[in-house]
Amino acid sequence: MEVYDILPPLDGSMRPTAPIVLALGFFDGVHRGHQEVLRQAKAQATARGLHLAVMTFDVHPAVIYRHVPAASVHYLSPRKRKEALMANCGVDLLYFVHFTPEFAALDPQTFVDQYLVGLNAAVVVAGFDYTYGKRAVANMARLPEYAAGRFDVITVPEALADGEKISSTRIRQALDDGNVDLANRLLGYHYQTSGPVVHGEARGRTLGFPTANIDTPAVERLPGIGIYVVRVNVGGRWVPGMASVGRNVTFGAGRPVTLEINLFDFHDDIYGQATQVEWLHYLRGEVKFEGAAGLIKQLETDRAASLAYLKEHRD
Structure with missing residues (x-):
């Protein structure tokens, strides 16, 4: 697996020469819901003979959007662990975008043009609740509009356990409560x-x-x-x-x-x-x-x- 750091704006030299299948998300923990996103993306990559790439971030978006102190964020999967989990899921290219205030300020169309099209995505895969700006205008339902036929969009539905969404937030709460048994079940490892x-x-x-x-x-x-x-x-x-x-x-x-x-x-x-x-x-x-x-x-x-x-x- 090849790992790249993107210091916004995206440098054209990082654009893959061949089209890719691009999975999007922060993927903290790479839990069972994330794994389903990656599974579907991998299936698309295999069927089309393309590399599977993931675009994630170097810090939790809350550090920028909600001004949470970076030192106070405790991750389920810090970078080294996330890299190992991604490799286990068959990812070929892993991009860490540095989540700067300038990057966070991009409007949805510019984000799509500069990063998704810029990384030569033939297919973009993400969970149903993935956002790339303000939720009302930067959601998965709107992504085909911004794509304008330049890439296919696959939205992965909600993954549930015990009738509740499998989420990083739920896993963090389980760990804080000492319930590692539940956390492990939601993580899948x-x-x-x-x-x-x-x-x-x-x-x-x-x-x-x-x-x-x-x-x-x-x-x-x-x-x-x-x-x-x-x-x-x-x-x-x-x-x-x-x-x-x-x-x-x-x-x-x-x-x-x-x-x-x-x-x-x-x-x-x-x-x-x-x-x-x-x-x-x-x-x-x-x-x-x-x-x-x-x-x-x-x-x-x-x-x-x-x-x-x-x-x-x-x-």
């Missing part, structure tokens, strides 16, 4: 975060449950406070374990939120190493214990529950 292993307070070792402390990048969305079943990829090896997202309230108030993972049957020194954390299942919320004995007893219960879940979901 297990949610992942990343980060290096850093030094913590080493308290887990004294309790008999040594933990790897993961420094999750601010750009990534960490699930809500609670205890989870996870797998951790370190050094190319997936290791099962149980994770705590919390403030260690048993040992004092006002502590920062940390991610600590007890890896099962794993004793290697991995300080400083990069990891990927795969979130499998929510076990319980954070509990304040009167002392270490109560915490140890609960951790033993959590470990047993985690191993039982892993055994039941071995595949």
